Amino acid sequence: MKPVLCFLIFFFNISILVGQTFDVEAIKVSGDNDKRINLVFMGDGYTLFELDKFVTDATNFSNSLFSQSPFSEYADYFNVYAIKVPSNDSGTDHPGTATDVTEPHNIPISNVDTYFNTSFDTANIHRLLYTYSSSIVYDVLADNFPQYDQPIIIVNTSEYGGAGGPYATSSTGNNANEIVIHEIGHSLFDLKDEYYPGDGLASEAINMTQETDPTVVSWKNWVGTDGVGIYQHSGSGNATSWYRPHQNCKMRYLGVPFCSVCKEGIIEKIHSLISPIDNYTPNNNTVDNPTFPLDFQLDLIKPNPNTLESDWTLNSSNFATNVEDVSIEATNLIDGANTLTVVVHDGTSFLRVDNHDSFHVYTVTWTINYSSLSVDDIESEVNSYNISMFPNPTTNVLNLKFESNTVSDLNVEIMSIDGKTINTSKLSNYESQQVDISNLSQGVYITNFYSGNVLIASKRLVKN
Ligand SMILES: [Zn+2]
Numbered sequence: 280m281k282p283v284l285c286f287l288i289f290f291f292n293i294s295i296l297v298g299q300t301f302d303v304e305a306i307k308v309s310g311d312n313d314k315r316i317n318l319v320f321m322g323d324g325y326t327l328f329e330l331d332k333f334v335t336d337a338t339n340f341s342n343s344l345f346s347q348s349p350f351s352e353y354a355d356y357f358n359v360y361a362i363k364v365p366s367n368d369s370g371t372d373h374p375g376t377a378t379d380v381t382e383p384h385n386i387p388i389s390n391v392d393t394y395f396n397t398s399f400d401t402a403n404i405h406r407l408l409y410t411y412s413s414s415i416v417y418d419v420l421a422d423n424f425p426q427y428d429q430p431i432i433i434v435n436t437s438e439y440g441g442a443g444g445p446y447a448t449s450s451t452g453n454n455a456n457e458i459v460i461h462e463i464g465h466s467l468f469d470l471k472d473e474y475y476p477g478d479g480l481a482s483e484a485i486n487m488t489q490e491t492d493p494t495v496v497s498w499k500n501w502v503g504t505d506g507v508g509i510y511q512h513s514g515s516g517n518a519t520s521w522y523r524p525h526q527n528c529k530m531r532y533l534g535v536p537f538c539s540v541c542k543e544g545i546i547e548k549i550h551s552l553i554s555p556i557d558n559y560t561p562n563n564n565t566v567d568n569p570t571f572p573l574d575f576q577l578d579l580i581k582p583n584p585n586t587l588e589s590d591w592t593l594n595s596s597n598f599a600t601n602v603e604d605v606s607i608e609a610t611n612l613i614d615g616a617n618t619l620t621v622v623v624h625d626g627t628s629f630l631r632v633d634n635h636d637s638f639h640v641y642t643v644t645w646t647i648n649y650s651s652l653s654v655d656d657i658e659s660e661v662n663s664y665n666i667s668m669f670p671n672p673t674t675n676v677l678n679l680k681f682e683s684n685t686v687s688d689l690n691v692e693i694m695s696i697d698g699k700t701i702n703t704s705k706l707s708n709y710e711s712q713q714v715d716i717s718n719l720s721q722g723v724y725i726t727n728f729y730s731g732n733v734l735i736a737s738k739r740l741v742k743n
Pocket residue numbers: 473486524525528529530537538539540541
């Protein structure tokens with residue numbers, strides 16, 4: 280531990296020495312920064328007198344993003360901020376070194392003094408507007424908004440251009456809002472281009488594959504709906520060995536929606552980053568002189584329309600469904616420790632969850648210690664689970680895995696549809712497990728996942 284600590288302290292001192300602070304303007308605040316995805320805009324090539332224009336440009340980008348699905352539905356999962364970084368000069372560099380166009384292309388050659396050193400003609404591609412000065416980018420973030428999830432640099436030029444990567448870059452020209460949204464698709468949501476990006480960038484991903492079997496491909500649940508299929512790429516190199524899910528997705532063309540496969544990938548990533556349980560009460564360990572009824576409440580971050588579903592369980596029995604608060608009377612309790620659990624998951628039709636590879640479940644558990652007509656104390660614990668079950672359908676082996684923010688076990692039960700238990704197993708946090716189902720006859724089964732005695736998820740399993 281010690282060398283790491285020294286390194287951090289060293290870094291910390293340096294940043295105090297050279298750190299520079301700028302005004303940070305909130306553009307959209309949905310909740311606490313540690314419970315939201317924080318998009319942070321920074322401007323390059325905006326002079327001190329153009330910072331109002333920068334905030335206006337950032338606000339326009341934000342409004343455009345949250346007017347489009349699935350960001351319109353999941354807007355409350357995001358905060359947006361703008362760090363007002365002034366540059367000495369207006370605009371950006373254009374060295375005229377691109378080989379894909381006849382230079383100078385549309386705008387004159389320029390070499391201007393901007394804070395982040397952005398430039399056209401990166402890697403000899405005219406529209407590739409980028410900066411290699413990543414240390415400057417990360418210093419500004421560390422000194423001004425260290426809770427960032429996705430930095431976006433807006434460059435003050437009307438010429439078309441932008442880039443993905445760890446920080447997204449875009450000009451303010453035609454289609455600029457669309458470039459930003461496309462680049463966020465790369466940077467934050469791990470989506471690939473659905474035009475052929477070249478052999479160097481081709482790999483298995485949410486929306487790119489070499490698999491051609493529609494029953495096996497990762498987006499198999501969408502094949503045949505919403506225009507989703509398995510479409511061969513064309514172009515240079517090994518293009519024809521790669522496939523995309525759609526012919527007309529924002530990861531291919533600007534100005535069109537994301538395809539269903541990309542929307543699903545975006546929502547899955549939102550779920551892996553942010554729990555929909557924003558807060559819950561009581562969340563203290565002791566309740567002094569409680570009176571009945573005891574009230575328990577969730578504050579949820581709701582998609583619009585709200586697709587969150589909740590199941591409340593008291594001492595292993597169902598207590599309430601799809602409500603955000605419950606009241607418990609003394610007559611509901613037993614002497615000793617009582618367990619109240621609420622399980623929250625997103626039932627949105629954007630996720631084809633039946634045999635989706637992974638799914639997210641969030642829980643709050645309260646332990647109510649009750650004796651002789653009074654409550655001694657109430658302890659609470661919050662949990663999130665990322666559960667994977669694949670392949671599905673399957674013939675011989677089912678792989679199970681789960682990740683949780685606290686170390687615990689899940690009990691897994693495979694049931695026939697008439698309710699007979701066929702197989703049970705225990706699953707440890709972060710450990711993959713294979714279940715041999717070669718002996719099962721073909722058909723549909725139910726896989727139940729239990730935390731303690733509480734059913735937290737139930738998924739359909741198809742045996743071929
Ligand atoms: Zn797509």
